[in-house]
Amino acid sequence: MAFRMKTLFCAMGLALVLGGGGPAHAAALKADTVYHGGNIYTVTEDFHKPSALDKPHMAEVVATLGGKIVFVGSEAQARTQGFFDPNNVGKIVDLKGKSMLPGFVDGHSHFPNQGRIDLFQVNLNSPPIGAMNSIVEDYIPALAARAAQTEKGKVVDGVGYDDTLVKERRHPTKEDLDKASLDHPIVVLHTSEHLRAANSLALKNSGIDSKDINADGVYVRNGVEYPGVRTRKAADGSWELTGVFAESAAMGLLSAGDAPAVTNKGVKAVARTSQVYAAAGVTTADQGAGTFAMPAGFGPDGKITSYTGYNLGEVQGGLQQGVMDIRLILHPFGYMNIGNIFDLGEVSRMSLGWTGDGYKVKGADSPSVGDDITSLSLKNVQGGEAPKGLPADRIFLGAWKFVYDGSNQGYTGYFKTPGYWDPAWGGYEPGYNGLPSAVTYSREKLEEMVDFYHAMAEPIEIHTNGSQASEDFITAVEKAVAAHPDVKDTRHTSIHAQMMERQHIERLVGDYSKLDATRDMYNNLSGTAVDTGLRAALGNGQLMRDQNLINSYFINHAYFWGDRHLEIFMGPGRGKNMNPAGWSVAMDNLYTFHNDTTVTPISPLRSLQSAVERRSAPTSLGAGGTLVSGQGKDLDAVASYPEVKGGAEKPFWNYDQRINVLQALHGLTIVPAYQNRIEDRVGSIATGKFADFVILDQSPFNAAPGQLAAIRVASTIVGDKVVYGVLPDSESFVSQLNVAYMQPNGVTPSNFQYEVIDSATAEKKYASLPKGSNRFGTFSFTCEAPAGKSAVFQMNFLGNNATVSEFSLYKLSENRAATYTYGMPSNDELPVASGKWWIADIDAPTRALEPSDTLVMDHSYIAFFVIADDDPVFDADKSSGKIADPVALASTGPLPRNGRGGSPAGGGDGSGGGCTVGSTPAYDLLFLLLGLGMIAAIRIWRGRGNA
Structure with missing residues (x-):
């Protein structure tokens, strides 16, 4: 019977081929694509109230047209409005039970540096990121192998070394790196990206010599001290270079030479990084430390005479060549009168068309945060002209970026008293707090820069890892807000925010009700924590609430460094409360999450798992699985721990910093969009927004413990174009x-x-x-x-x-x-x-x-x-x-399942069943429709008296 029915339909199809009938195609499509048949999470809940987030909003159907969303709703509504009529739509995608969410929006990273590592550098990361476990057994052979493939005299770059995870438990020295090559300058970057190590030839090429170390062991150049250039006592009592450099000022002294020439290197890095981010479900990436232009020419007095394009140009080049498939937020450096590499702030303002002394006056046509700068041509920059014909809405201007302190796991984060938990691990004396190498400019300079940008309602993002850095940042914001009470909704953001204290978050949301009663829980307080006059100037917190201030948490520290923060850097009292998303949720403080790629691999799903579970990874130091959090939901509960290793105990807040899946998803989608003033375009599935989606094999709301990060990204879609993977119903x-x-x-x-x-x-x-x-x-x-x-x-x-x-x-x-x-x-x-x-x-x-x-x-x-x-x-x-x-x-093997259990239905070519006259179900449908059309044509012919 089944065979006869199939034969009948095929015969009908053949009849219609002869008859030439069929439905007329609509002149204009109602939708290019209709998505249905899965779990569609819209993330349209009120993100300003994370404490109330519990049940996710869902839809049954999403329709797109021209790269934007034109319908979100139920299947019944969609059918009523014609979105399932094949005359009205280009294609209908069956999600096959998979889960569709808005594409992930990156809270902070360093696009396109992942591509530079993958294509041009030596990856020195240790497990769980990489495979390196020893300086001698792994670093040196890997660097030597790259040197053997590199032209003599050209630089060999290594990235991602971690002194706490190699069995030598130290930084590689110039002597170590000399063993890899004496004919190539070698420079390797720490996993935190706040330290570098170099071999002897790299030091020589950079003009760095031990004779310039003063009697106190500090390297000096042109009368300026560089404490970040690490030195040691030699056997004869003299000072010598270790080859290790901490923080930007010191690292900026390294100019080891040229890397091997590679045609179109920047665009290739963009292409690879775009692929990696799309594979992780990211539809909008972030370059959190952008340099629009670099010095290209110098006068006889050493002053810069010309500039050439950099970050923006390489991404525009990627778009021009069709290899940049995702969107990007590009944050310019915003420093002012810092000197050294921080003059890039002035260069950024110049490039964006600011004017005046130091380029401190915003030009009338200068873009603002959130503006589309895809086709922006840079001012006064060689090669700064944008290519013609670039697509719109692919690159957005981000907030002005400063780096205030360094890396907690690199001992350059700026800690409050009493400093690091175990400074001896890093070779420091008790009480070490990250200075002098952590902060590269004064607290007063920080306040000056914050006030400058805030007064013009220009949003800023400031790198603040350590607890003292967070204290200084918040006090600077409070002073600026009080000084300019008419400025609202700046959305200033603390990037990393790892050691934010409870009182910091209370101050960010303008809640001063418990500051006085809890003062003894903290050290080194400033701003509204102790100044009641400043509280009054801030309208008792209302002016701070008006700013919508944000913490962007590097939440994956709980996974990648959790045990080491508890045992080496922060200790249990501070470590269990690091990246305190729980406090942010409880107090309705806006928050986002990020991977700081290339510090850790881009993986919003890993961030999701870290925010929900806060369990550490196995490393060479232990089995992992440690809960990096307090316990219980009593905000005022405490637990006692030593303040530093071997020190006296004191009370610390004992709060469960874990949050639920929906709350975490907001920090990966709509809130980072809001952080960057593009929430009207991306971050949720709503009509009028870009059709940017990620399709996951399973619902994150149903994942087993420990499995959120392992959910497969099946497809990533930008502007309704599949930029990674294949759709669930694809042949x-x-x-x-x-x-x-x-x-x-x-x-x-x-x-x-x-x-x-x-x-x-x-x-x-x-x-x-x-x-x-x-x-x-x-x-x-x-x-x-x-x-x-x-x-x-x-x-x-x-x-x-x-x-x-x-x-x-x-x-x-x-x-x-x-x-x-x-x-x-x-x-x-x-x-x-x-x-x-x-x-x-x-x-x-x-x-x-x-x-x-x-x-x-x-x-x-x-x-x-x-x-x-x-x-x-x-x-x-x-x-x-x-x-x-x-x-x-x-x-000759089987076809993939694309996340579906078992083998595909039908034949070995994945076509499924169908008429034998055609090789896919599409052909069966075609013949069926043609057959029906033929019957209609015969009836018309008979109706005209031709029977």
């Missing part, structure tokens, strides 16, 4: 075809365009794939490249539990499916490697997998392939300077 398991971020030197492909070819069309138009092959996906593409040169292309795809050897890449034509040859060429071989291809894990893009490696089911991989212009086999476009190639990826 293709390949996506994001583009020019590769690795090319032969001197080659920059341009005008790249591609089209997805559905499996049925590919089977009909091109030669069939070998028997037993399962088609993962097919593309046709064109691009321009230098005549006769090779170019590299890449595409993402999902694993299937098969080995690499079970995959093939084909160049398609009508009569032949030519096979690419597996194997990754060296950089020297790339120009002559046409027809080669290889696979890399998306997490390690520069290392080709071996044929015997297994591709994990539904994990993401990258397929790279090389085509030379005018290659007789692989270039389908025979005109010089153009490359084209219909390409298909296939495997």
